[in-house]
Amino acid sequence: MSHTSALDTLAQKYIPYVKMLAEIGNSAVFIVDKDEHYYFISDKFKLFGYDDIPQNNSNEIQDYPLKRRIHPDDLAMKELIDEKIREFLSALPKEEQVQYKYIYDYRGMATNGTYGRVTNEVQLLEVTDDNYLALGIIEIAPDQSENLPVRVQMKHCITGEIIPIKIEEDAFALTPREKEILTLASQGFSSKEIAEKLFISTYTVNRHRQNIREKFNAESLIEAIDIARRKGVFIR
Numbered sequence: 001m002s003h004t005s006a007l008d009t010l011a012q013k014y015i016p017y018v019k020m021l022a023e024i025g026n027s028a029v030f031i032v033d034k035d036e037h038y039y040f041i042s043d044k045f046k047l048f049g050y051d052d053i054p055q056n057n058s059n060e061i062q063d064y065p066l067k068r069r070i071h072p073d074d075l076a077m078k079e080l081i082d083e084k085i086r087e088f089l090s091a092l093p094k095e096e097q098v099q100y101k102y103i104y105d106y107r108g109m110a111t112n113g114t115y116g117r118v119t120n121e122v123q124l125l126e127v128t129d130d131n132y133l134a135l136g137i138i139e140i141a142p143d144q145s146e147n148l149p150v151r152v153q154m155k156h157c158i159t160g161e162i163i164p165i166k167i168e169e170d171a172f173a174l175t176p177r178e179k180e181i182l183t184l185a186s187q188g189f190s191s192k193e194i195a196e197k198l199f200i201s202t203y204t205v206n207r208h209r210q211n212i213r214e215k216f217n218a219e220s221l222i223e224a225i226d227i228a229r230r231k232g233v234f235i236r
Helices: 005-022 043-048 072-090 176-186 191-198 202-215 221-230
Strands: 028-033 038-041 100-109 115-127 132-140 151-156
Touching: 005 028, 005 038, 005 115, 005 132, 028 043, 043 132, 072 100, 072 151, 176 191, 176 202, 176 221, 191 202, 202 221
Parallel strands: none
Antiparallel strands: 028 038, 028 132, 100 115, 100 151, 115 132
């Protein structure tokens, strides 16, 4: 493996305890660093249909593409959330960073290509100057409703304090006018009707609609509205 020796040594300290955790219940557990290199992956991932998990003492484990199991739309939002969490934690001393855990709810893919909702709990185990080791626990989510956005909760493990992670408003950098138009369009109003309501020209409305489609990388405004709802972008 090409793990750094320092991180590998730290990981070896935790692996026996994580193995014991892996034997309890039906949770899939793993140890990973900031660069998404894996140090341990439990065989309980087979319960999720992951039948290609490498042996923990093999070279293949380090770069196992676990995040490819996340629905592409949910992965994009999760990465935005990850940035917010890193910003929050990086402002804290190392010893305080390990006192928080964050729990995601998103769509994960089985080997047959179908998606189901999973929860992914993450807690930092060790923080170094330029990296970290984290424990991940994945379980089948109790709520399997379709078209839910990615959800996340960040919690202080000692005090129980919930830390809000706000990503909806700036996730796609929509202007206030674009949000207005997206909202009205989601309610079924045409460009002409939106123009009349906002006292602007139809040309201006259509220009904003084009900007919205480009920001969502969508072929139509209907697709942009659908993406906004699935990714948790709040439409007032």
